[in-house]
Amino acid sequence: MRKWYEVIQGPKLQVPNLLWRGVAPPKAQFLSWLAWRGRVKTISLLQRFRALSSNVENLCLCPFCKLETESVDHILLQCSEIWKVWSSMLQWWGVSWSIPATVDGVLLWWLGTKFKKSVVRIWRLVPIAMLWSVWRLRNECVFKGNQSNMDELGEIVKVRVGLWAKSGLPKFHYSVHDVVANLNQGMLLADLFESGMIKGSMPYAVCSQDVVNGVLSCFRSIDSSDCWIKIVYKFYGEL
Incomplete structure:
Protein backbone atom coordinates (compact mmCIF):
# COMPACT_ATOMS: atom_id res chain seq x y z
CA MET A 1 0.00 0.00 0.00
CA HIS A 173 33.39 19.50 13.58
CA TYR A 174 32.91 23.08 12.39
CA SER A 175 32.18 26.32 14.18
CA VAL A 176 29.24 28.55 13.26
CA HIS A 177 31.75 30.91 11.66
CA ASP A 178 33.04 28.05 9.49
CA VAL A 179 29.55 27.42 8.18
CA VAL A 180 28.79 31.09 7.53
CA ALA A 181 32.12 32.23 6.09
CA ASN A 182 33.85 29.10 4.79
CA LEU A 183 31.08 26.79 3.66
CA ASN A 184 32.74 25.76 0.39
CA GLN A 185 35.98 24.75 2.14
CA GLY A 186 34.04 22.76 4.73
CA MET A 187 32.07 20.97 2.02
CA LEU A 188 35.30 20.14 0.20
CA LEU A 189 36.84 18.59 3.30
CA ALA A 190 33.65 16.65 4.01
CA ASP A 191 33.70 15.26 0.46
CA LEU A 192 37.33 14.21 0.81
CA PHE A 193 36.64 12.46 4.11
CA GLU A 194 33.60 10.67 2.71
CA SER A 195 35.42 9.53 -0.41
CA GLY A 196 38.26 8.12 1.68
CA MET A 197 40.88 10.36 0.05
CA ILE A 198 41.56 11.77 3.51
CA LYS A 199 41.79 9.26 6.34
CA GLY A 200 41.52 9.91 10.04
CA SER A 201 39.20 12.11 12.04
CA MET A 202 38.81 15.83 12.48
CA PRO A 203 40.74 17.87 13.37
CA TYR A 204 43.64 15.57 12.38
CA ALA A 205 43.83 13.67 9.14
CA VAL A 206 46.31 12.17 6.73
CA CYS A 207 46.16 12.25 2.95
CA SER A 208 48.42 11.95 -0.09
CA GLN A 209 50.34 14.76 -1.73
CA ASP A 210 47.99 14.61 -4.75
CA VAL A 211 45.06 15.50 -2.51
CA VAL A 212 47.06 18.36 -1.02
CA ASN A 213 47.61 19.81 -4.49
CA GLY A 214 43.87 19.73 -5.05
CA VAL A 215 43.00 21.71 -1.94
CA LEU A 216 45.82 24.25 -1.99
CA SER A 217 43.62 26.72 -3.86
CA CYS A 218 41.13 26.69 -0.99
CA PHE A 219 43.40 26.80 2.04
CA ARG A 220 46.15 29.17 2.97
CA SER A 221 49.06 27.11 4.17
CA ILE A 222 50.00 23.49 4.67
CA ASP A 223 52.73 21.53 6.38
CA SER A 224 53.70 18.84 3.86
CA SER A 225 56.35 16.16 3.36
CA ASP A 226 57.46 14.30 0.24
CA CYS A 227 54.63 11.76 0.25
CA TRP A 228 52.25 12.24 3.17
CA ILE A 229 51.14 15.28 5.10
CA LYS A 230 49.21 15.98 8.25
CA ILE A 231 46.39 18.47 7.98
CA VAL A 232 45.60 20.30 11.18
CA TYR A 233 42.27 21.96 10.61
CA LYS A 234 41.55 24.98 12.77
CA PHE A 235 38.49 27.16 13.06
CA TYR A 236 37.83 29.89 10.52
CA GLY A 237 38.99 27.83 7.58
CA GLU A 238 42.73 28.03 8.35
CA LEU A 239 45.19 25.17 8.22
Missing part, protein backbone atom coordinates in the same frame (compact mmCIF):
# COMPACT_ATOMS: atom_id res chain seq x y z
CA ARG A 2 2.78 2.42 0.90
CA LYS A 3 4.65 1.73 -2.36
CA TRP A 4 1.47 2.40 -4.35
CA TYR A 5 0.99 5.68 -2.46
CA GLU A 6 4.60 6.67 -3.18
CA VAL A 7 4.03 6.09 -6.88
CA ILE A 8 0.87 8.22 -6.82
CA GLN A 9 2.29 11.05 -4.67
CA GLY A 10 5.86 10.98 -5.93
CA PRO A 11 8.33 13.31 -4.15
CA LYS A 12 5.53 15.03 -2.20
CA LEU A 13 5.59 12.13 0.22
CA GLN A 14 9.18 13.04 1.12
CA VAL A 15 8.52 16.68 2.00
CA PRO A 16 7.36 15.92 5.59
CA ASN A 17 10.61 14.01 6.12
CA LEU A 18 12.54 17.10 5.00
CA LEU A 19 10.60 19.27 7.45
CA TRP A 20 10.27 16.99 10.47
CA ARG A 21 13.31 14.69 10.51
CA GLY A 22 16.03 17.32 10.74
CA VAL A 23 17.53 19.13 13.71
CA ALA A 24 15.75 22.47 13.28
CA PRO A 25 13.77 23.70 16.31
CA PRO A 26 10.17 22.39 16.46
CA LYS A 27 8.69 25.88 16.04
CA ALA A 28 10.61 26.38 12.80
CA GLN A 29 9.64 22.92 11.57
CA PHE A 30 5.98 23.59 12.33
CA LEU A 31 6.00 26.98 10.59
CA SER A 32 7.61 25.38 7.53
CA TRP A 33 4.97 22.65 7.53
CA LEU A 34 2.22 25.30 7.69
CA ALA A 35 3.87 27.13 4.78
CA TRP A 36 4.02 23.92 2.76
CA ARG A 37 0.31 23.35 3.44
CA GLY A 38 -0.52 26.99 2.65
CA ARG A 39 -1.81 27.59 6.19
CA VAL A 40 0.41 30.38 7.48
CA LYS A 41 -1.80 33.21 8.73
CA THR A 42 -1.09 35.79 6.07
CA ILE A 43 -3.46 38.64 5.25
CA SER A 44 -4.97 36.82 2.28
CA LEU A 45 -5.67 33.70 4.35
CA LEU A 46 -7.28 35.71 7.16
CA GLN A 47 -9.46 37.53 4.64
CA ARG A 48 -10.48 34.24 3.06
CA PHE A 49 -11.61 33.01 6.47
CA ARG A 50 -13.34 36.40 7.03
CA ALA A 51 -11.21 37.04 10.08
CA LEU A 52 -10.03 40.35 8.63
CA SER A 53 -11.86 43.02 6.69
CA SER A 54 -11.01 43.24 2.99
CA ASN A 55 -11.52 47.03 3.07
CA VAL A 56 -8.24 47.80 4.84
CA GLU A 57 -6.08 48.09 1.73
CA ASN A 58 -2.86 49.20 3.43
CA LEU A 59 -2.81 46.08 5.61
CA CYS A 60 -3.21 43.80 2.62
CA LEU A 61 0.12 44.64 1.02
CA CYS A 62 3.37 42.77 1.52
CA PRO A 63 5.37 44.60 4.23
CA PHE A 64 8.59 44.15 2.23
CA CYS A 65 7.82 45.25 -1.33
CA LYS A 66 4.47 46.99 -0.57
CA LEU A 67 3.31 46.13 -4.09
CA GLU A 68 1.46 42.82 -3.92
CA THR A 69 -1.12 41.27 -1.65
CA GLU A 70 0.43 39.31 1.18
CA SER A 71 -0.09 35.61 0.43
CA VAL A 72 1.89 32.61 1.67
CA ASP A 73 3.81 32.13 -1.56
CA HIS A 74 4.39 35.85 -2.03
CA ILE A 75 5.66 36.76 1.44
CA LEU A 76 7.88 33.69 1.74
CA LEU A 77 9.11 33.38 -1.82
CA GLN A 78 7.77 35.53 -4.66
CA CYS A 79 8.38 38.99 -3.18
CA SER A 80 11.23 40.61 -5.13
CA GLU A 81 13.06 41.46 -1.89
CA ILE A 82 12.76 37.93 -0.49
CA TRP A 83 13.68 36.38 -3.83
CA LYS A 84 17.05 38.15 -3.62
CA VAL A 85 17.72 36.51 -0.24
CA TRP A 86 16.77 33.08 -1.58
CA SER A 87 19.17 33.67 -4.46
CA SER A 88 21.95 34.65 -2.06
CA MET A 89 21.40 31.38 -0.18
CA LEU A 90 21.91 29.45 -3.41
CA GLN A 91 25.04 31.47 -4.22
CA TRP A 92 26.30 30.62 -0.73
CA TRP A 93 26.11 26.95 -1.73
CA GLY A 94 27.39 27.51 -5.26
CA VAL A 95 24.08 26.36 -6.76
CA SER A 96 22.01 28.03 -9.48
CA TRP A 97 18.27 27.62 -9.97
CA SER A 98 15.14 28.82 -11.71
CA ILE A 99 13.00 29.88 -8.80
CA PRO A 100 9.84 27.80 -8.30
CA ALA A 101 6.52 29.60 -8.01
CA THR A 102 5.38 28.08 -4.72
CA VAL A 103 6.77 27.03 -1.34
CA ASP A 104 5.79 23.47 -2.21
CA GLY A 105 7.85 23.75 -5.39
CA VAL A 106 10.88 25.04 -3.48
CA LEU A 107 10.79 22.14 -1.01
CA LEU A 108 10.44 19.58 -3.80
CA TRP A 109 13.34 21.18 -5.65
CA TRP A 110 15.41 21.15 -2.46
CA LEU A 111 14.81 17.43 -2.07
CA GLY A 112 15.90 16.79 -5.65
CA THR A 113 19.26 18.57 -5.31
CA LYS A 114 22.03 16.08 -4.62
CA PHE A 115 24.90 16.53 -2.19
CA LYS A 116 27.21 14.17 -0.37
CA LYS A 117 25.64 12.47 2.62
CA SER A 118 27.97 14.38 4.94
CA VAL A 119 26.56 17.77 3.92
CA VAL A 120 23.00 17.02 2.82
CA ARG A 121 21.75 17.34 6.42
CA ILE A 122 23.06 20.91 6.52
CA TRP A 123 21.63 21.63 3.06
CA ARG A 124 18.17 20.57 4.23
CA LEU A 125 18.25 23.05 7.10
CA VAL A 126 18.47 26.02 4.72
CA PRO A 127 14.82 26.24 3.51
CA ILE A 128 13.50 25.79 7.06
CA ALA A 129 15.83 28.52 8.37
CA MET A 130 14.82 30.75 5.47
CA LEU A 131 11.06 30.31 5.94
CA TRP A 132 11.34 30.76 9.70
CA SER A 133 13.54 33.86 9.44
CA VAL A 134 11.37 35.54 6.79
CA TRP A 135 8.21 34.99 8.82
CA ARG A 136 9.83 36.33 11.98
CA LEU A 137 11.01 39.44 10.11
CA ARG A 138 7.53 39.87 8.67
CA ASN A 139 6.02 39.83 12.18
CA GLU A 140 8.59 42.33 13.43
CA CYS A 141 7.70 44.69 10.57
CA VAL A 142 3.93 44.29 11.00
CA PHE A 143 3.62 44.28 14.79
CA LYS A 144 6.67 46.28 15.92
CA GLY A 145 7.11 48.65 13.00
CA ASN A 146 10.67 47.51 12.32
CA GLN A 147 12.32 48.17 8.97
CA SER A 148 13.33 45.21 6.85
CA ASN A 149 17.03 44.75 6.08
CA MET A 150 17.53 41.98 3.52
CA ASP A 151 21.32 41.86 3.82
CA GLU A 152 20.95 41.31 7.54
CA LEU A 153 18.24 38.71 6.92
CA GLY A 154 20.60 36.69 4.73
CA GLU A 155 23.26 36.65 7.44
CA ILE A 156 20.71 35.67 10.08
CA VAL A 157 19.64 32.68 7.97
CA LYS A 158 23.25 31.52 7.62
CA VAL A 159 23.90 31.88 11.34
CA ARG A 160 20.74 29.92 12.17
CA VAL A 161 21.82 27.11 9.85
CA GLY A 162 25.21 27.06 11.57
CA LEU A 163 23.72 27.10 15.08
CA TRP A 164 21.21 24.36 14.33
CA ALA A 165 23.86 22.18 12.69
CA LYS A 166 26.34 22.77 15.52
CA SER A 167 23.84 21.96 18.25
CA GLY A 168 21.97 19.11 16.60
CA LEU A 169 24.18 17.15 14.21
CA PRO A 170 26.45 14.44 15.65
CA LYS A 171 30.17 14.65 14.91
CA PHE A 172 29.83 18.18 13.51
Whole structure:
Protein backbone atom coordinates (compact mmCIF):
# COMPACT_ATOMS: atom_id res chain seq x y z
CA MET A 1 0.00 0.00 0.00
CA ARG A 2 2.78 2.42 0.90
CA LYS A 3 4.65 1.73 -2.36
CA TRP A 4 1.47 2.40 -4.35
CA TYR A 5 0.99 5.68 -2.46
CA GLU A 6 4.60 6.67 -3.18
CA VAL A 7 4.03 6.09 -6.88
CA ILE A 8 0.87 8.22 -6.82
CA GLN A 9 2.29 11.05 -4.67
CA GLY A 10 5.86 10.98 -5.93
CA PRO A 11 8.33 13.31 -4.15
CA LYS A 12 5.53 15.03 -2.20
CA LEU A 13 5.59 12.13 0.22
CA GLN A 14 9.18 13.04 1.12
CA VAL A 15 8.52 16.68 2.00
CA PRO A 16 7.36 15.92 5.59
CA ASN A 17 10.61 14.01 6.12
CA LEU A 18 12.54 17.10 5.00
CA LEU A 19 10.60 19.27 7.45
CA TRP A 20 10.27 16.99 10.47
CA ARG A 21 13.31 14.69 10.51
CA GLY A 22 16.03 17.32 10.74
CA VAL A 23 17.53 19.13 13.71
CA ALA A 24 15.75 22.47 13.28
CA PRO A 25 13.77 23.70 16.31
CA PRO A 26 10.17 22.39 16.46
CA LYS A 27 8.69 25.88 16.04
CA ALA A 28 10.61 26.38 12.80
CA GLN A 29 9.64 22.92 11.57
CA PHE A 30 5.98 23.59 12.33
CA LEU A 31 6.00 26.98 10.59
CA SER A 32 7.61 25.38 7.53
CA TRP A 33 4.97 22.65 7.53
CA LEU A 34 2.22 25.30 7.69
CA ALA A 35 3.87 27.13 4.78
CA TRP A 36 4.02 23.92 2.76
CA ARG A 37 0.31 23.35 3.44
CA GLY A 38 -0.52 26.99 2.65
CA ARG A 39 -1.81 27.59 6.19
CA VAL A 40 0.41 30.38 7.48
CA LYS A 41 -1.80 33.21 8.73
CA THR A 42 -1.09 35.79 6.07
CA ILE A 43 -3.46 38.64 5.25
CA SER A 44 -4.97 36.82 2.28
CA LEU A 45 -5.67 33.70 4.35
CA LEU A 46 -7.28 35.71 7.16
CA GLN A 47 -9.46 37.53 4.64
CA ARG A 48 -10.48 34.24 3.06
CA PHE A 49 -11.61 33.01 6.47
CA ARG A 50 -13.34 36.40 7.03
CA ALA A 51 -11.21 37.04 10.08
CA LEU A 52 -10.03 40.35 8.63
CA SER A 53 -11.86 43.02 6.69
CA SER A 54 -11.01 43.24 2.99
CA ASN A 55 -11.52 47.03 3.07
CA VAL A 56 -8.24 47.80 4.84
CA GLU A 57 -6.08 48.09 1.73
CA ASN A 58 -2.86 49.20 3.43
CA LEU A 59 -2.81 46.08 5.61
CA CYS A 60 -3.21 43.80 2.62
CA LEU A 61 0.12 44.64 1.02
CA CYS A 62 3.37 42.77 1.52
CA PRO A 63 5.37 44.60 4.23
CA PHE A 64 8.59 44.15 2.23
CA CYS A 65 7.82 45.25 -1.33
CA LYS A 66 4.47 46.99 -0.57
CA LEU A 67 3.31 46.13 -4.09
CA GLU A 68 1.46 42.82 -3.92
CA THR A 69 -1.12 41.27 -1.65
CA GLU A 70 0.43 39.31 1.18
CA SER A 71 -0.09 35.61 0.43
CA VAL A 72 1.89 32.61 1.67
CA ASP A 73 3.81 32.13 -1.56
CA HIS A 74 4.39 35.85 -2.03
CA ILE A 75 5.66 36.76 1.44
CA LEU A 76 7.88 33.69 1.74
CA LEU A 77 9.11 33.38 -1.82
CA GLN A 78 7.77 35.53 -4.66
CA CYS A 79 8.38 38.99 -3.18
CA SER A 80 11.23 40.61 -5.13
CA GLU A 81 13.06 41.46 -1.89
CA ILE A 82 12.76 37.93 -0.49
CA TRP A 83 13.68 36.38 -3.83
CA LYS A 84 17.05 38.15 -3.62
CA VAL A 85 17.72 36.51 -0.24
CA TRP A 86 16.77 33.08 -1.58
CA SER A 87 19.17 33.67 -4.46
CA SER A 88 21.95 34.65 -2.06
CA MET A 89 21.40 31.38 -0.18
CA LEU A 90 21.91 29.45 -3.41
CA GLN A 91 25.04 31.47 -4.22
CA TRP A 92 26.30 30.62 -0.73
CA TRP A 93 26.11 26.95 -1.73
CA GLY A 94 27.39 27.51 -5.26
CA VAL A 95 24.08 26.36 -6.76
CA SER A 96 22.01 28.03 -9.48
CA TRP A 97 18.27 27.62 -9.97
CA SER A 98 15.14 28.82 -11.71
CA ILE A 99 13.00 29.88 -8.80
CA PRO A 100 9.84 27.80 -8.30
CA ALA A 101 6.52 29.60 -8.01
CA THR A 102 5.38 28.08 -4.72
CA VAL A 103 6.77 27.03 -1.34
CA ASP A 104 5.79 23.47 -2.21
CA GLY A 105 7.85 23.75 -5.39
CA VAL A 106 10.88 25.04 -3.48
CA LEU A 107 10.79 22.14 -1.01
CA LEU A 108 10.44 19.58 -3.80
CA TRP A 109 13.34 21.18 -5.65
CA TRP A 110 15.41 21.15 -2.46
CA LEU A 111 14.81 17.43 -2.07
CA GLY A 112 15.90 16.79 -5.65
CA THR A 113 19.26 18.57 -5.31
CA LYS A 114 22.03 16.08 -4.62
CA PHE A 115 24.90 16.53 -2.19
CA LYS A 116 27.21 14.17 -0.37
CA LYS A 117 25.64 12.47 2.62
CA SER A 118 27.97 14.38 4.94
CA VAL A 119 26.56 17.77 3.92
CA VAL A 120 23.00 17.02 2.82
CA ARG A 121 21.75 17.34 6.42
CA ILE A 122 23.06 20.91 6.52
CA TRP A 123 21.63 21.63 3.06
CA ARG A 124 18.17 20.57 4.23
CA LEU A 125 18.25 23.05 7.10
CA VAL A 126 18.47 26.02 4.72
CA PRO A 127 14.82 26.24 3.51
CA ILE A 128 13.50 25.79 7.06
CA ALA A 129 15.83 28.52 8.37
CA MET A 130 14.82 30.75 5.47
CA LEU A 131 11.06 30.31 5.94
CA TRP A 132 11.34 30.76 9.70
CA SER A 133 13.54 33.86 9.44
CA VAL A 134 11.37 35.54 6.79
CA TRP A 135 8.21 34.99 8.82
CA ARG A 136 9.83 36.33 11.98
CA LEU A 137 11.01 39.44 10.11
CA ARG A 138 7.53 39.87 8.67
CA ASN A 139 6.02 39.83 12.18
CA GLU A 140 8.59 42.33 13.43
CA CYS A 141 7.70 44.69 10.57
CA VAL A 142 3.93 44.29 11.00
CA PHE A 143 3.62 44.28 14.79
CA LYS A 144 6.67 46.28 15.92
CA GLY A 145 7.11 48.65 13.00
CA ASN A 146 10.67 47.51 12.32
CA GLN A 147 12.32 48.17 8.97
CA SER A 148 13.33 45.21 6.85
CA ASN A 149 17.03 44.75 6.08
CA MET A 150 17.53 41.98 3.52
CA ASP A 151 21.32 41.86 3.82
CA GLU A 152 20.95 41.31 7.54
CA LEU A 153 18.24 38.71 6.92
CA GLY A 154 20.60 36.69 4.73
CA GLU A 155 23.26 36.65 7.44
CA ILE A 156 20.71 35.67 10.08
CA VAL A 157 19.64 32.68 7.97
CA LYS A 158 23.25 31.52 7.62
CA VAL A 159 23.90 31.88 11.34
CA ARG A 160 20.74 29.92 12.17
CA VAL A 161 21.82 27.11 9.85
CA GLY A 162 25.21 27.06 11.57
CA LEU A 163 23.72 27.10 15.08
CA TRP A 164 21.21 24.36 14.33
CA ALA A 165 23.86 22.18 12.69
CA LYS A 166 26.34 22.77 15.52
CA SER A 167 23.84 21.96 18.25
CA GLY A 168 21.97 19.11 16.60
CA LEU A 169 24.18 17.15 14.21
CA PRO A 170 26.45 14.44 15.65
CA LYS A 171 30.17 14.65 14.91
CA PHE A 172 29.83 18.18 13.51
CA HIS A 173 33.39 19.50 13.58
CA TYR A 174 32.91 23.08 12.39
CA SER A 175 32.18 26.32 14.18
CA VAL A 176 29.24 28.55 13.26
CA HIS A 177 31.75 30.91 11.66
CA ASP A 178 33.04 28.05 9.49
CA VAL A 179 29.55 27.42 8.18
CA VAL A 180 28.79 31.09 7.53
CA ALA A 181 32.12 32.23 6.09
CA ASN A 182 33.85 29.10 4.79
CA LEU A 183 31.08 26.79 3.66
CA ASN A 184 32.74 25.76 0.39
CA GLN A 185 35.98 24.75 2.14
CA GLY A 186 34.04 22.76 4.73
CA MET A 187 32.07 20.97 2.02
CA LEU A 188 35.30 20.14 0.20
CA LEU A 189 36.84 18.59 3.30
CA ALA A 190 33.65 16.65 4.01
CA ASP A 191 33.70 15.26 0.46
CA LEU A 192 37.33 14.21 0.81
CA PHE A 193 36.64 12.46 4.11
CA GLU A 194 33.60 10.67 2.71
CA SER A 195 35.42 9.53 -0.41
CA GLY A 196 38.26 8.12 1.68
CA MET A 197 40.88 10.36 0.05
CA ILE A 198 41.56 11.77 3.51
CA LYS A 199 41.79 9.26 6.34
CA GLY A 200 41.52 9.91 10.04
CA SER A 201 39.20 12.11 12.04
CA MET A 202 38.81 15.83 12.48
CA PRO A 203 40.74 17.87 13.37
CA TYR A 204 43.64 15.57 12.38
CA ALA A 205 43.83 13.67 9.14
CA VAL A 206 46.31 12.17 6.73
CA CYS A 207 46.16 12.25 2.95
CA SER A 208 48.42 11.95 -0.09
CA GLN A 209 50.34 14.76 -1.73
CA ASP A 210 47.99 14.61 -4.75
CA VAL A 211 45.06 15.50 -2.51
CA VAL A 212 47.06 18.36 -1.02
CA ASN A 213 47.61 19.81 -4.49
CA GLY A 214 43.87 19.73 -5.05
CA VAL A 215 43.00 21.71 -1.94
CA LEU A 216 45.82 24.25 -1.99
CA SER A 217 43.62 26.72 -3.86
CA CYS A 218 41.13 26.69 -0.99
CA PHE A 219 43.40 26.80 2.04
CA ARG A 220 46.15 29.17 2.97
CA SER A 221 49.06 27.11 4.17
CA ILE A 222 50.00 23.49 4.67
CA ASP A 223 52.73 21.53 6.38
CA SER A 224 53.70 18.84 3.86
CA SER A 225 56.35 16.16 3.36
CA ASP A 226 57.46 14.30 0.24
CA CYS A 227 54.63 11.76 0.25
CA TRP A 228 52.25 12.24 3.17
CA ILE A 229 51.14 15.28 5.10
CA LYS A 230 49.21 15.98 8.25
CA ILE A 231 46.39 18.47 7.98
CA VAL A 232 45.60 20.30 11.18
CA TYR A 233 42.27 21.96 10.61
CA LYS A 234 41.55 24.98 12.77
CA PHE A 235 38.49 27.16 13.06
CA TYR A 236 37.83 29.89 10.52
CA GLY A 237 38.99 27.83 7.58
CA GLU A 238 42.73 28.03 8.35
CA LEU A 239 45.19 25.17 8.22
